[in-house]
Amino acid sequence: xxxxxxxxxxxxxxxxxxxxxxxxxxxxxxxxxxxxxxxxxxxxxxxxxxxxxxxxxxxxxxxxxxxxxxxxxxxxxxxxxxxxxxxxxxxxxxxxxxxxxxxxxxxxxxxxxxxxxxxxxxxxxxxxxx
Amino acid sequence: xxxxxxxxxxxxxxxxxxxxxxxxxxxxxxxxxxxxxxxxxxxxxxxxxxxxxxxxxxxxxxxxxxxxxxxxxxxxxxxxxxxxxxxxxxxxxxxxxxxxxxxxxxxxxxxxxxxxxxxxxxxxxxxxxx
DNA sequence: GCTCTGCATTGATGGCTGTCGATGCAGGCA
DNA sequence: TGCCTGCATCGACAGCCATCAATGCAGAGC
Numbered sequence: 001x002x003x004x005x006x007x008x009x010x011x012x013x014x015x016x017x018x019x020x021x022x023x024x025x026x027x028x029x030x031x032x033x034x035x036x037x038x039x040x041x042x043x044x045x046x047x048x049x050x051x052x053x054x055x056x057x058x059x060x061x062x063x064x065x066x067x068x069x070x071x072x073x074x075x076x077x078x079x080x081x082x083x084x085x086x087x088x089x090x091x092x093x094x095x096x097x098x099x100x101x102x103x104x105x106x107x108x109x110x111x112x113x114x115x116x117x118x119x120x121x122x123x124x125x126x127x128x129x130x
Numbered sequence: 131x132x133x134x135x136x137x138x139x140x141x142x143x144x145x146x147x148x149x150x151x152x153x154x155x156x157x158x159x160x161x162x163x164x165x166x167x168x169x170x171x172x173x174x175x176x177x178x179x180x181x182x183x184x185x186x187x188x189x190x191x192x193x194x195x196x197x198x199x200x201x202x203x204x205x206x207x208x209x210x211x212x213x214x215x216x217x218x219x220x221x222x223x224x225x226x227x228x229x230x231x232x233x234x235x236x237x238x239x240x241x242x243x244x245x246x247x248x249x250x251x252x253x254x255x256x257x258x259x260x
Numbered sequence: 261g262c263t264c265t266g267c268a269t270t271g272a273t274g275g276c277t278g279t280c281g282a283t284g285c286a287g288g289c290a
Numbered sequence: 291t292g293c294c295t296g297c298a299t300c301g302a303c304a305g306c307c308a309t310c311a312a313t314g315c316a317g318a319g320c
Binding site (some may be wrong): 261262263264265266267268269270271272273274275276277278279280281282283284285286287288289290 | 291292293294295296297298299300301302303304305306307308309310311312313314315316317318319320
């Protein structure tokens with residue numbers, strides 16, 4: 001290297017700007033980001049926390065709503081987004097509706113965060129994560 | 131239970147609507163949600179993935195920009211948001227700027243996702259969560 | 261010094277999102 | 291049957307965000 005060149009750690013073919021094969025395809029990124037986006041709101045984060053804190057993992061909407069300085073439609077809206085993201089599920093039981101956590105979703109996010117550089121699909125098939 | 135009552139699993143004091151002590155205070159939720167929000171975009175998710183996939187955990191901006199169908203200012207904007215969220219750090223080296231992953235941030239998120247019902251602070255300070 | 265390159269910042273703009281009041285709908289009860 | 295309650299949906303609106311072109315700034319080379 002005669003001049004300053006960005007050291008492409010491990011592969012200095014043309015010095016710089018070697019467009020790398022993305023370890024995460026756009027589709028997967030779009031899908032995962034939807035789940036993260038659902039957690040990108042303090043209200044939804046607290047909702048998830050309240051649901052998960054409940055023994056049995058189930059909680060009635062009538063208990064969630066008064067925990068916030070928000071109207072009932074707003075809380076319902078946030079619950080809908082969490083549900084669409086696959087983070088929680090709902091079940092009607094008589095007059096009341098119960099929400100419960102879906103651990104698979106949070107597990108998936110945790111897996112990605114543990115290895116952000118490798119596609120999340122990989123370790124579902126094999127365990128050869130060096 | 132004579133009538134239908136929402137079974138507050140473990141504590142059926144007044145039937146329903148017992149406003150529970152939030153296991154996550156709003157301040158903490160607001161802070162954590164900022165980091166999740168930073169991941170709530172497919173471009174930033176791929177950026178983080180690209181950075182983390184690099185051996186040594188460092189990558190030049192000039193390698194990141196051409197990996198997207200976006201203008202250079204837009205990519206720079208996303209990198210700035212990831213940096214503000216504490217997920218990555220930057221270092222100028224000559225003409226080029228290198229970004230690297232900050233594993234503490236992703237570890238913190240993974241910890242929350244593993245136990246969404248318990249405050250992330252608790253296990254650091256005390257355990258007197260009544 | 262001047263110029264060129266790599267990256268950040270600015271300002272503008274269209275689309276998305278959080279919030280609300282109003283309303284609808286389902287289930288229980290008298 | 292009619293009413294009441296719990297929750298979801300709708301429509302509207304303000305604030306935020308992703309994106310771009312234009313510009314600024316720092317470092318390297320001549």
